[in-house]
Amino acid sequence: MLSDVLGLTPEQSDTYRALISLAPATAAELAESLGFGVGQVVRTLGTLESRGLAGHSHGDTTRFVACPPATLRALLIQRQNELKLAEVELDSLAEFYRAGALGRGVADVVDVIHGTEAVREHIGHMQLGAREEVLNLVKAPVISAGSLTDGAAIARGVRYRVILERAILGERAAPFDNFVEARAAGEEVRIAEALPLKLFVVDRxxxxxxxxxxxxxxxxxxxxxxxxxxxxxxxxxxxSEWGKVTQAVGSATAVQNGSAIEDLDAQILSLLLGGLTDSAIAAQLRISLRTVARRVRNLMDIAKVQTRMQLGFQVSRLGWLEAERDGSRTE
Structure with a gap:
């Protein structure tokens, strides 16, 4: 049940299910179908809209449509993240317990680094010694721009996989250009709604x-x-996080009749799928809010869809953004 697994109330779950079958529908039509009061349905729709599960119809704002059920995955991921954090803490406690049982010190498993500058230096040394792969979870505030990637390491064949928390791409955060350049250098970058912790892993x-x-x-x-x-x-x-999130920086691939969307459109799509608002996208790409809206509208026309939710589905289905190099390999 959605109410059990994702924290929705039975009323919200019933309304969302009804909206899927009736959409687009007015609040009055939903109320009649559910046997609820209109005011009650309006409040429930407001809650569903705030959680990204419903929205107004593009053609008639008095009608509502349901977001694709895949949108619920974000709520599920939040629950999974909470469980993962608990698992990490349990494993940490188990390791400390085992270390004590074997008569060895905790320092054989974990060292504590004191001071921000010392952390930066250690990460720099870790990158210098990397041979095969670097894994990075990046939460705000960023430690330093240089800690995200190392061009020399990539040049010698080190694979970088980085997941950025969406807040990193906020209107006042690091410019999107940095991540476009990192992608061009060979780094694989994806965006997550939220990350449980900062993490930097070298060669496992x-x-x-x-x-x-x-x-x-x-x-x-x-x-x-x-x-x-x-x-x-x-x-x-x-x-686990890598498998759940979308690619952040895409480049255009063939769309129709051999034509391709422009790189700017591909970047807009990348950030749009990452959950950024139009104003945040405009700030990141240094273009006007009107340009973002116009280009998104044009992409919707090309895809022959009426809503942005439908555009996201078509982008994924048609593969408009180039796949990452070497696929989505996990080990």
Missing amino acids: EFAMVPLLGPAKDARGGALLVYESSLLDALIALFE
Whole structure:
């Protein structure tokens, strides 16, 4: 049941199901179908809309449509993240317990790094020694621009997989250009609605878990985790997040009759699918809000759809954004 798994009330669940079968529908039509009062349905629709599960019809704003059921995945992911965090903590406690039982110190599993600058230095040294792969979960505030990727490491064949929390691409955050350049250099970048923690893993041999406050807070620190079940749990957490989220930076692929959407449209689509607002997209790409709206409308016309929800479905179905290099390999 949606109400049990995703935290929806039975009323919200019933209204969402009815909207799927009746959409587009007015509040009065839904109330008649459900046997609820119109005011009650209006309040429920407002709640569903705030949670991204319903919206106004493009052609008639008095009517409502249901967002695709896949939208519910975001709520499910939130629940899964909470469980993953609990699993990581349990594995950490189990590792400490096992270390004590074997008569070895906790320092054999985890080192504590004190100070923001020391964390930056350790991450820099970890990148210098990387041989095969770097995994990175990036939450705001970013440790430093240089910690996201290392061009020299990529040039020698190190694979970078990075998941950005959507807040990183907020209107006042790092410009989208940085991530376009990183993608062009060979880095694989995806956007998540939210991430449970910051994480930097090198060659699956050790990981850094930054515990940083504000960017200028010198009291920050991090945990340096060595090969252990705790490290295995952190890697599993990354792979779980990687499999759930969308690619952030796409380039255009063929659309119709051999034509292709422009790179700017591909970037707009990438950020739109990442959940950014039109104003945030305009700020990231340094274009006007009107340009964003006009180009999205044009893409909707090309896709022959009426809503942005339908556009997102068509982009995924038709593969308008180029697949990442080497596919979506996980290990």
